[in-house]
Amino acid sequence: MSSLTVYHQSTPDIPNKVLTHVEDIASTLAEQGVRFERWAANAPIQPGASQEEVIAAYQVQIDKLMTECGYITVDVVSLNSDHPQKAELRAKFLDEHRHAEDEVRFFVAGRGLFTLHIGEYVYAVLCEKNDLISVPAGTPHWFDMGENPHFVAIRLFNNPEGWVAQFTGDKIADQFPRIDD
């Protein structure tokens, strides 16, 4: 079940609130400029599926986002627990970073935990299959896929280079809960 847990940055052990209804998650995140929507990811895609397979299965949804929002690049992160670089990839995304463009991710299988650091608050968004999230450019955040990743996310970018991150150097992510494996 998708969820949103909100903390003050000084109390990583004590959530201020935990939301599980999609409308509550979406409205709370919208107050911070974050888009969260429930889409339909009905194609039989499994973690480990190729980028080509995933893009072909979701071309309609990708075209809609590209046309509506002006994204120009798309790629896919498709990981299962057999991936040989799973530990390195986990560590990279767990380091707090920002992007110069919106972070747009459509989960079409599995799940992952995005944690956003906005002002003094921390918003941990457990995204699952069917969830679309768009985090505004410049928002410090990190992402946990767990020790045994199991997800497929379509990523859209408004630059030709695709994934580019500026790491903040802040080790705050180490204090906050990670995904339950």
Ligand SMILES: CSCCC(=O)/C(O)=C/O
């Ligand atoms: C869920 S897609 C992989 C993670 C990613 O692209 C990112 O930028 C995490 O912050």
Ligand SMILES: [Fe+2]
């Ligand atoms: Fe990111």
Ligand code: NI
């Ligand atoms: Ni699954």
